[in-house]
Each structure stands twice: as structure tokens, then as C-alpha cells.
Amino acid sequence: MTLKAPRTLIAALALTAVTAPAFAQEVNVYSSRHYDSDDALFNEFTDRTGITVNRIEAKADELIARIDAEGDNSPADVLLTVDVGRVGRADEAGILQSFSSDVINDRVPPHLRDPDGKWIGVSQRARMIFYAKDRVDTPPKSYEELAQPEWKGKVCIRSSSNIYNQSLLASIIEAHGEDTATEWAAGVVENMARPPQGGDTDQLRGIVSGECDVAVSNHYYYLRGYEKDVDGLTEGLDNIGFVWPNQSGRGAHVNLSTAAKAAHSPNSDEADKLLEFLTTEFAQQHFAGQNNEYPAVSGVPLHERTARLGIFIPDTTTNTAVFGTNAKAAQTIFNNVGWN
Structure with missing residues (x-):
């Protein structure tokens, strides 16, 4: 004798088959x-x-x-x-x-x-040059100018272990070669207002406190001072000017x-x-x-806060992939010139 499943069970099984959820992605x-x-x-x-x-x-x-x-x-x-x-x-x-x-x-x-x-x-993320409006009449217009003697004892910038600076130097290696990049890094070390310390916001704070006249920072750290109250920065924003670097050359x-x-x-x-x-x-x-x-x-x-910085010319001639491929060479240069 063949046993048959109850009609209600057959219907339930059919319904289950039809309504079973699809494979989750x-x-x-x-x-x-x-x-x-x-x-x-x-x-x-x-x-x-x-x-x-x-x-x-x-x-x-x-x-x-x-x-x-x-x-x-x-x-x-x-x-x-x-x-x-x-x-x-x-x-x-x-x-x-x-x-x-x-x-x-x-x-x-x-x-x-x-x-x-x-x-x-x-x-x-753009790396910019900032300066004290009340102490600097003609700020540096390029990254290369940061190494010029006139800025001796006036530059605030992060340590060589910072990936932002490693990538910046990697781009300079690509643009000018390792010898010129080494000269540049050595020149910046000579021009440092203090040993590298803190993050990008701390470089901007150095302008406000008077420790340095010029600082290097990614653009959005500056904008955060407008977005919210950043201790040691927001109160001094009116005296901080900014430069889009290398606008007559390869771009920022x-x-x-x-x-x-x-x-x-x-x-x-x-x-x-x-x-x-x-x-x-x-x-x-x-x-x-x-x-x-x-x-x-x-x-x-652009977001309205970012738009306050205006339009700039970015470096489109250097493929950003070289920031990785030139990273080891950049770190070697930093070590050789004593950029801590």
C-alpha cells in the first residue's frame, strides 16, 4: 500500500518552496x-x-x-x-x-x-601651504620654495613617519629625481621652526601660537576649524592664509x-x-x-565648506600610484637628511 501525505502537508511544502528566500548577497x-x-x-x-x-x-x-x-x-x-x-x-x-x-x-x-x-x-586630499598673514607678506608659492634659506626657522611640518609627507616626497622624487628630492628634504629640515611633532592640526596651531610662520597641512584640517571649535585653531583662523602650491608648474x-x-x-x-x-x-x-x-x-x-578654498590646479601629470612605488626611496631620503 502506498502511503500518501495529507493534502495540507503537500500544500504547505509547495508554499515553502515558492516563498523560500533567495540566496542572501x-x-x-x-x-x-x-x-x-x-x-x-x-x-x-x-x-x-x-x-x-x-x-x-x-x-x-x-x-x-x-x-x-x-x-x-x-x-x-x-x-x-x-x-x-x-x-x-x-x-x-x-x-x-x-x-x-x-x-x-x-x-x-x-x-x-x-x-x-x-x-x-x-x-x-590636497596638501597645502598655510601662513601667518600678520608675519608673512609673500608666502612660498611651491613646495620647492619651502627649502629656500629665507624660511629658516619658520616652517612647521609633520614627521617623516607620516604617510602624507612620505607621499609628498615620493611625488617630488618623481618630478625632480632623487638627488633634487634629497636637497629639498635637507633644506626643509634646516628651515624647521621646531622638531616635527603632532598631526596636521598641530602644524596649523603652530601658526596661531607664533611658533612658525609657515605650515604644511592637508586642506581639510584647516576647514575643520570652521566646521567646529578646534582648540588652538578656530580662534586664529582669521590670521591664517593659504596657498595652492605649484599652480604655475605641475599643480598641487x-x-x-x-x-x-x-x-x-x-x-x-x-x-x-x-x-x-x-x-x-x-x-x-x-x-x-x-x-x-x-x-x-x-x-x-563641491561641499560648501570645501568650496570656500576655491578652485585649484591639481597635479595630473604624476600618477598617484608612484606615491607607493617611491615610498621606500622617500623614507631613505628622510633618514639620510635627519628628518625625524
């Missing part, structure tokens, strides 16, 4: 960006695509070491960093893979992405926040979709707005 992001506002960015991506974003945050070097240790079984799909020098370290560690997208290539200029397709820039040095695809990405298609999303106008405005950065995609409106 996800993408795992390892990020050295420590902004709570990125939740809104990834939520928008999920709303548009149905792909859940799982995010792990840590310092870039820690994330690179973690992905390397995880090896072939790493769950990492996308790595976000805030400097080309750091993503260059990731590439050297062999934890990235090339990816290709016509969408990205149409949106992101060639000098803001890796020639081998290992990473793309998602926002721009610009570094990047970057996005890269992990070598063993288990969710490859989802990773590609996220990388393309990061170049949309929504994402670009998000990056620019939350930290007063410049979009990597042309035509995207």
Missing part, C-alpha cells in the same frame, strides 16, 4: 575609514542593490596584516584606505587583485587610479582615499558592484561632504 569591507556616517553610504548601496555590507574597521596596516594572515580563506572583498601609500603596501603584500570596469574608467581619471587596475581613488600635490579589491574576494561580483557604486554622484558627495574632501569624479559639486 553580501560584501565584506575592511575599512580604515573611521566615520560613522559611512553607515548611510553603505545603507544606500544596500537599498539600491539588495547587497548587505559587512564592515570591519581598523588601522590600514592592521587590516593589511589581517588579510595577509587570512590567506586564501580571507573573507575580505574590498579594502578602503585613506592614502595611496598605504594601498601601495597592500599591493606589495600581494593581497589585492586587478579589476576592470568601463563604468569606473569613464568616471575616474587615469592619474587617480592604479595603472594595473588594483585600486581606484574615491576622494582627493593631491593624495587619495582609495578602494581596492581583495585578492581572494569570495563575493567578487558584489565587490565589483560596490566599487562602481563608490564612483556614483551620491557616494562622491558623501565622501566630499563628511570630511571636506574633493570628489575623485569630475563634475560632482
Whole structure:
């Protein structure tokens, strides 16, 4: 005798088969960006695509070491960093893979992405020269001028271990060669108002306190003084002038926040979709707005705070990838000239 299942059970099984949820899509992001506002960015991506974003945050070097240790079984799909020098370290560690997208290539200029397709820039960070208006009539107009004798004892700048300065020197190596770059670094050391100390905000504070007449800082640290009350900076903003360097030459040095695809990405298609999303106008405005950065995609409106700095000529002749490839040479020069 053949036993038959009750009609109610058959109906229930059929209903279950029809309504069973589709396979969940996800993408795992390892990020050295420590902004709570990125939740809104990834939520928008999920709303548009149905792909859940799982995010792990840590310092870039820690994330690179973690992905390397995880090896072939790493769950990492996308790595976000805030400097080309750091993503260059990731590439050297062999934890990235090339990816290709016509969408990205149409949106992101060639000098803001890796020639081998290992990473793309998602926002721009300009390194600027600032000065005390009441003590400086004619500020230096280029990075090279910072090494001239007239600025002896007047320059505040961060240590050589700072990735921003490493990338700046890497760009000077590319533009002028190692010998000239060494002369420049030695000249800046001679002109330092004090031993390197603190972050970019502290260099700007040095102008306010009178310790230095000229300082080097990424642009958004200055803008933060307008956005909120920054102790030792905001009260002195009216006396701080700024210069877009090298406007009659190669243009201002610009570094990047970057996005890269992990070598063993288990969710490859989802990773590609996220990388393309990061170049949309929504994402670009998000990056620019939350930290007063410049979009990597042309035509995207500037945030009103960033717009106060006006329009400048960036260095588009130097591919930003050299910030990573010239990093070791830059550090060697720093060590040789005694830039602590």
C-alpha cells in the first residue's frame, strides 16, 4: 500500500518552496575609514542593490596584516584606505587583485587610479601651504620654495613617519629625481621652526601660537576649524592664509582615499558592484561632504565648506600610484637628511 501525505502537508511544502528566500548577497569591507556616517553610504548601496555590507574597521596596516594572515580563506572583498601609500603596501603584500570596469574608467581619471587596475581613488586630499598673514607678506608659492634659506626657522611640518609627507616626497622624487628630492628634504629640515611633532592640526596651531610662520597641512584640517571649535585653531583662523602650491608648474600635490579589491574576494561580483557604486554622484558627495574632501569624479559639486578654498590646479601629470612605488626611496631620503 502506498502511503500518501495529507493534502495540507503537500500544500504547505509547495508554499515553502515558492516563498523560500533567495540566496542572501553580501560584501565584506575592511575599512580604515573611521566615520560613522559611512553607515548611510553603505545603507544606500544596500537599498539600491539588495547587497548587505559587512564592515570591519581598523588601522590600514592592521587590516593589511589581517588579510595577509587570512590567506586564501580571507573573507575580505574590498579594502578602503585613506592614502595611496598605504594601498601601495597592500599591493606589495600581494593581497589585492586587478579589476576592470568601463563604468569606473569613464568616471575616474587615469592619474587617480592604479595603472594595473588594483585600486581606484574615491576622494582627493590636497596638501597645502598655510601662513601667518600678520608675519608673512609673500608666502612660498611651491613646495620647492619651502627649502629656500629665507624660511629658516619658520616652517612647521609633520614627521617623516607620516604617510602624507612620505607621499609628498615620493611625488617630488618623481618630478625632480632623487638627488633634487634629497636637497629639498635637507633644506626643509634646516628651515624647521621646531622638531616635527603632532598631526596636521598641530602644524596649523603652530601658526596661531607664533611658533612658525609657515605650515604644511592637508586642506581639510584647516576647514575643520570652521566646521567646529578646534582648540588652538578656530580662534586664529582669521590670521591664517593659504596657498595652492605649484599652480604655475605641475599643480598641487593631491593624495587619495582609495578602494581596492581583495585578492581572494569570495563575493567578487558584489565587490565589483560596490566599487562602481563608490564612483556614483551620491557616494562622491558623501565622501566630499563628511570630511571636506574633493570628489575623485569630475563634475560632482563641491561641499560648501570645501568650496570656500576655491578652485585649484591639481597635479595630473604624476600618477598617484608612484606615491607607493617611491615610498621606500622617500623614507631613505628622510633618514639620510635627519628628518625625524
